[in-house]
Amino acid sequence: MNTTTPSFEIKKVAVIGAGVMGAGIAAHVANAGIEVLLLDIVPEGAADRNMVAQKAIDKLLKADPAAFMSKRAAKLVTPGNIEDNLADLSTCDWIVEAVIERLDIKQALYAKIEAARRPGSAVSSNTSTIPLGDLTAGLPESFQRDFLITHFFNPPRYMRLLEIVAGPQTNPETVAAVARFADVKLGKTVVTCKDTPGFIANRLGTYWLQLAVGEAFALGLKVEEADAVMGRPFGFPKTGVFGLIDLVGLDLMPHVQGSLKRALPASDPFHATLRDEPLISKMIETGYTGRKGKGGFYRLNRENGQKLKEAIDLASGEYRAQVKAQVPELEDGGGKDLAALMSAPGPAGRYARAVMARTLAYAARLVPEAADDIVAVDDAMRLGYNWKLGPFELIDKIGAARLVEMLAADGVEVPALLKLASERPFYRVENGARQYLGTDGAYRDIVRPEGVLLLSDIKLKSQPLLKNGSASLWDIGDGVVCLEFTSKSNSLDEGIITLLSKALKLVKEKYKALVIYNEGSNFSVGANLGLALFACNIGAFGEVEKLVATGQKAYQDMKYAPFPVVAAPSGLALGGGCEILLHADAVQAHAESYIGLVECGVGVLPAWGGCTAMLERWQSDKTFPKGPMPAPSKVFETVSTATVAKSAAEAKELKFLRESDGITMNRDRLLADAKARALALVEGYVPPKPIELTLPGPSGKVAMEMAVEGFAKRGLATRHDQVVSSTLAEVLTGGDADHIEPVSTARLLELEREGFMKLIRTNATLDRIEHILETGKPLRN
């Protein structure tokens, strides 16, 4: 990434072209809290001249997964058109072009932009296929200086990769400003690419897909078998290749292939992968373009009123019932040793070898042709194609020398970089620092951008302060320690609670502040229900109650500890994982945090202080109606329906986060931000004061029960929903409270405990827990 200091800050953005990508980019800019202008053409005779952009916004509002992080964000997008609103471009610091992939149209637009924009503002294209040199050819130097390519991936909110290409004329400061904005505000990982066709991710990704499809036909594999091999074993998404093509659309493939075919020199191995599969052409022609069409390589056959999962037979082109892939090489723990898999004699082994040896070799060719270093290629594939490991990390698993042997045996040209690596790994750890192999054969440190702090880096050079089977505690410098969950799916168990308690003691003695953070894909999915369920099944209710009580105590101790605690979630923070946030002094949340108290879904209620903390939050909100009833009602509404916020911004609306809590857009910057926040709280830190709540008691409970009764009558609440809701209502209204005597935290925690224990003793709740653990889906009993 370019580290030149940006000369200006981007405060307003324009996106021209309100197609899927343009609109998605606009929405995501708005997610960053930045005003954005979304422009498109004026359709002939349109009454509303902003119709195209407006329609795109309407579509964004309904998108699933959501394009906007909050309703507030949606309001930041202003629709317009390129005839009436060109002048407004002068108010924008960055203009993103995302119109159709036609050079003539783009260039004509650039001329208009150049005339209207403020000098020095950045202009970029979201092109995925047209080289920068072609785009700027013939345009004034002033335009060329401010122009770059910013290639987003779909959907722009969720895909973390941004490929940036700068031309020889582009002002490095402009690049730096856009890159910094993309990194800090949009949360993207910026990968600098050279101006070569398809840049990095699509160049390699297309090569891989094309090869994988062709070889599956050639080797006579079933699509299920091909996807089983080209999925989990290599750390690719489990959709494999055919499932992935179904997802992006079969019709898109020929476009990308065509443009790469035209742009790449004849010597490029890409051409050898191009094969005409009449079946695929026929599928596209007849509308079988994948999930968006009538079906793809897989389909859900709804004929005869049933839902039948089917897959296409590559040889006959007929659909047949989907089968479970029979791949003996992957059974009994096979497939972990990739070199062995790629050397196995059967069809699966031959397939793995034919596709992956060449794909990895092609990746090696791309450095330095398309990327300066291997890190860029690995980042691009991990973040652009959701590979768990980048190609060079995969090569390290196989061994570069072993791969070279395979290529030689297969008669494939061995790229220079692979020869250079030979017996050496592409990545190594030296003196606690991660290093990569440069094209000159020397290892270089991987340098993190300023403001990026990764626990995985810290772990390379230090030992945990405390550790057990479920959690670890790390010194992250400046007197701050970090509690990391390490249990399966970061589920909360006795081990985590124990370590939290120990951490509180240690910080009190020797440190300034505590951050709760981890680098799993989810912050925490909540309490370990498997353990709880087993304990309940054998009637060990005493143990379960003890765990509830210890958890309550640990969270209370954390809340009232004499030092600041900052929690920093990313991904799911559910149930007990949400409750830990509710007891922190502050939260620094990754924008993509999905927070909720989902206990009622599995037939219990939040009992590690979650009910109490939520009541406290709503009742102390000065803008919210006074009286004993409004707060419990509000909490009841959120908790009884197991509502999960679909972003950090939405979590604020639901009060899982406070208004004052911070949001970090870039996942890699979360720990540094959380640490800074904790340090900012240290000076003059005073623990919060316990507050007492005025609650309505039995009359309030009856009101809530009546509401649920209404839902039940309309078929919206099940029998057990009613039992759970009624128990929750009992807790939230303070049990036998009256609205004269305030209710203490201790009493509320007792009510939580009692309610929880009452519910977990029921068969219906245990059935719910079992069902969600076994199927991942809630049971509506």
Add this chain to the structure above:
Amino acid sequence: MQVYTPPLRDMRFVLHELHGSDELQNLDGLEEVTPDLIDAVLDEAAKLVTEVLAPLNQSADLEGCTYENGVVRTPKGFKEAYATFIEGGWNGIACDPKYGGQGLPASVNKLVEEMLCSGNLAFGICPGLTHGAYEALIHHASDELKDRFLPNMVAGTWSGSMCLTEPQCGTDLGLVRTKAVPQADGSYKITGNKIFISAGEQDLTENIIHLVLARLPDAPKGIKGISLFLVPKFLPKEDGTLGPRNGVLCTGIEHKMGIHGSSTCQMSFEEATGWLVGEPHKGMRAMFSMMNSERLSVGTQGLGLGEAAYQAAVVYAKERLQGRSLTGAKHPDKPADPIIVHPDVRRTLMTMRAYNEGCRALGGWVARTLDIMEHATDPEERRRAEDFTALMTPIVKALFTDMGFATASMGMQVYGGHGYIRDHGMEQYVRDARIAMIYEGTNGVQALDLVGRKLPAHMGRYLRSFFHPVLAFIDAKMDDDNLAPLVGPLGKAFGALQLATAHIAEKGLKDPEEAGAAATEYLRLFGLVALGYMWARMAEVAFEKRPTANGDAAFYDAKIATARFYMEKLLPEVAALWGSIKAGKAATMGLEEAMF
């Protein structure tokens, strides 16, 4: 002396008073099964056993089965007894009326089975296997096969056999080699050798329906490639009469320790015609219907022999005069006191009695859930019953047969040297009982099934069906004046069971050998707690009924006294078992293989 009298009073207690047989009528299809009907059936069964079957027990053991040129002859009297047996409709008492059965519940059938086992175990094996084959067919075979074969099997004119074991494959059925080749007409040609096939050949029935595990040509390796086939000895013609002999031959029978009246056959299949039961490669699923039913029946064999041994021991202990009571002569008129006055003989008899009655009660509970599984209309109720039987099947099989053998041996002990010689028939019980710990999955395999499959299934859901009712009972009766002295020890033992369960679940998850090393002790511990619960429940009923029992008070007093003996003298074994489980696998697995 073999003196067996069916324990009808205790059977009625278990069925009516403990498990409330009147509730059976609420189940779908069992509306007619009134307590009166049940009593009449039990009375008739008792008569059959005492008059027809028990008298043949010792002679059949002495004579054994004989083999000549592919033909097996059963002991003298068996043919006539079998004719009486099927004439009375006993073969199909628990079968579906649709195929000519009586449709009686398992709750009743298990008690009839117990009587058969007590009176003449070897005789009962052939009908037992027919019933197992019936279970597999009724749940998995096509309607066509059912219509063709079940009526005769239910009537008992045709019998069934289970052909699983091969010379190279016993417990590990994945090693089955017998082949099945599909034919154009939809049938299969079966070729291979089977061993240890009980009632594989006999002279009691006109046809024998073998259920055979074999492999199809395209079968996946191992246990996932096994299919189940129906292979008759004689191929029935269209009209149902017997047609030509099929390519199945008994090539010999085994000489063995006990159950001499039952043939244990080597079977050879040579291009024998058979039909697929259930789906291809899913033979184990069908087999398990049969095996689960068989495993419960084998458990009943243990109980049956234990009861017979107990009765014989009591008679002898009262008759045999040796020495004097430690507290002075109890029968000064006689040359010596009967040995029943001695505490150690008492201890032996009490243990036998407590095991037997405890197992009968637990068996009754499992039988009840079998009936719920078959007949309840609420799917939820059926599922909970399935959970419970799945959990308890290995326990019933292993615990009952361990206890049955121990009890038979104790019976011999009471007789002293007279038990070791043949005349009194006590050593026959010991010999007959020993096989039950081995076949239908050794008791070690049962223990593995419990810890490896049943315990972790659905995160312990099966366990709930046992643990929750026991916990609720303990919580409710802890302070009951009468029951507190019994519930106290039960509560302690239950706590040990909880700890052992959690311990094995946790350790076993990380290291399956930890679970394997604890398995047998865990099953025993579980079984002892289950019997403890039954004893506490029986005492509860006894305390409730005794005040108004009139002439029957002694029965209830005996129940209460035996319950106390169980809680104070037998249940404490649990503590030792838990101690050993806690110690883990290290001591068991520590010695290098080469050092053995």
